[in-house]
Amino acid sequence: MGRLPAGVMREATIDVGAIEDNVRHLRRLVGVDVIAVVKADGYGHGAARSAAAALAGGATRLGVADLAEALALRRGGVDAPLVAWLHAPGAAFGEAVERGVELGISSLDQLNAAAAAATAERPAILHLKLETGLGRNGVPPAEWALVCAEAARLERLGRVRVLGAFSHLSNTSADDDRAALAAFEAGLGVAASAGLAPRLRHIAATHAAIALPETRLTCVRLGIGIYGLSPFEDRSSADLGLRPAMTLRAAVAAVRRVPAGQGVSYGYAYRTDAETTLALVPLGYADGVPRQASGTGPVLIGGRRFRVAGRIAMDQFVVDVGDAPVAVGDEVVLFGDPTLGMPAATEWADAAGTINYEIVTRVGARVPRRQVS
Numbered sequence: 128m129g130r131l132p133a134g135v136m137r138e139a140t141i142d143v144g145a146i147e148d149n150v151r152h153l154r155r156l157v158g159v160d161v162i163a164v165v166k167a168d169g170y171g172h173g174a175a176r177s178a179a180a181a182l183a184g185g186a187t188r189l190g191v192a193d194l195a196e197a198l199a200l201r202r203g204g205v206d207a208p209l210v211a212w213l214h215a216p217g218a219a220f221g222e223a224v225e226r227g228v229e230l231g232i233s234s235l236d237q238l239n240a241a242a243a244a245a246t247a248e249r250p251a252i253l254h255l256k257l258e259t260g261l262g263r264n265g266v267p268p269a270e271w272a273l274v275c276a277e278a279a280r281l282e283r284l285g286r287v288r289v290l291g292a293f294s295h296l297s298n299t300s301a302d303d304d305r306a307a308l309a310a311f312e313a314g315l316g317v318a319a320s321a322g323l324a325p326r327l328r329h330i331a332a333t334h335a336a337i338a339l340p341e342t343r344l345t346c347v348r349l350g351i352g353i354y355g356l357s358p359f360e361d362r363s364s365a366d367l368g369l370r371p372a373m374t375l376r377a378a379v380a381a382v383r384r385v386p387a388g389q390g391v392s393y394g395y396a397y398r399t400d401a402e403t404t405l406a407l408v409p410l411g412y413a414d415g416v417p418r419q420a421s422g423t424g425p426v427l428i429g430g431r432r433f434r435v436a437g438r439i440a441m442d443q444f445v446v447d448v449g450d451a452p453v454a455v456g457d458e459v460v461l462f463g464d465p466t467l468g469m470p471a472a473t474e475w476a477d478a479a480g481t482i483n484y485e486i487v488t489r490v491g492a493r494v495p496r497r498q499v500s
């Protein structure tokens with residue numbers, strides 16, 4: 128990439144072509160429709176641009192957690208099919224129904240609220256969520272018959288349309304996921320007995336969609352994979368034919384030649400052991416760089432790998448670059464596409480004891496996103 132634009136201290140570049148290619152690749156691999164998951168601001172990549180790229184790559188529907196996320200996309204002009212599945216207690220669904228946002232429904236209360244928001248011309252379009260072992264939301268098995276019967280009654284009245292049924296997997300093991308799939312199929316049987324015929328049936332996110340073909344059903348909900356990251360510990364993006372879309376980088380803000388014994392950053396957790404050059408990187412934990420990666424997080428400067436020296440602070444951290452000819456303004460890449468020599472987001476995740484999902488999603492609002500293709 129080279130240097131950052133003049134006057135820019137830090138940025139995340141978002142390669143929307145990568146998102147588009149990743150969706151196209153995964154769509155071909157799974158052979159069923161793709162619901163592109165763009166919750167949490169598109170895992171930090173920007174919800175609207177991620178949605179547009181995913182649709183261009185062949186996704187036929189979008190998924191988000193919150194209604195507010197769905198409505199923001201609608202206000203931004205996104206008119207593709209769109210489902211939201213995590214609701215506040217007592218949420219009103221009027222605007223969602225009006226704007227054609229499909230609702231994931233996890234309880235009888237939510238079903239009734241959705242029906243109450245419907246009008247004669249516009250039924251609420253629903254995906255019934257069945258709990259199959261994850262222990263989060265979803266209608267529990269003991270209530271499947273009751274909720275399905277009520278949904279069928281409301282559907283006959285024209286208040287709701289049950290377009291979909293779905294669940295979510297734990298990725299604990301193939302056997303655990305197969306057991307959840309079997310439970311889901313039992314739930315579909317209960318729905319059919321109640322007179323429901325949900326056309327969309329979905330249970331797999333990226334992990335199962337790739338690893339467990341029998342979970343692909345009529346469609347899959349893909350999040351992390353469309354951003355080019357792997358949900359597997361033992362398979363890289365490249366192993367999966369994916370390209371990471373986000374590159375997090377900064378411009379060196381200061382360099383300082385220091386003697387041996389110089390303490391670096393809070394607590395002097397790092398001290399130089401010889402005369403050396405310290406480079407200051409203007410990204411900190413306020414920008415989503417995990418403080419847990421102090422002393423270990425990798426960076427690429429001038430084609431060479433270095434590690435964070437000492438503690439990561441709120442706005443900045445230091446790198447000991449030895450005698451490398453690093454200058455103010457030089458590009459520092461924290462993570463991006465490892466096939467280009469950049470550290471992978473997964474390396475930062477490992478350094479911080481977390482997962483790559485968190486590394487990209489937590490990139491802070493202070494970091495401007497710049498779209499590239």
Ligand SMILES: *Cc1c(COP(=O)(O)O)cnc(C)c1O
Nearest residue numbers: 164295332333348349350351352
């Ligand atoms: C976030 C989420 C997904 C996407 O999961 P990935 O592992 O990122 O593919 C799918 N379904 C639900 C219900 C989710 O909350």
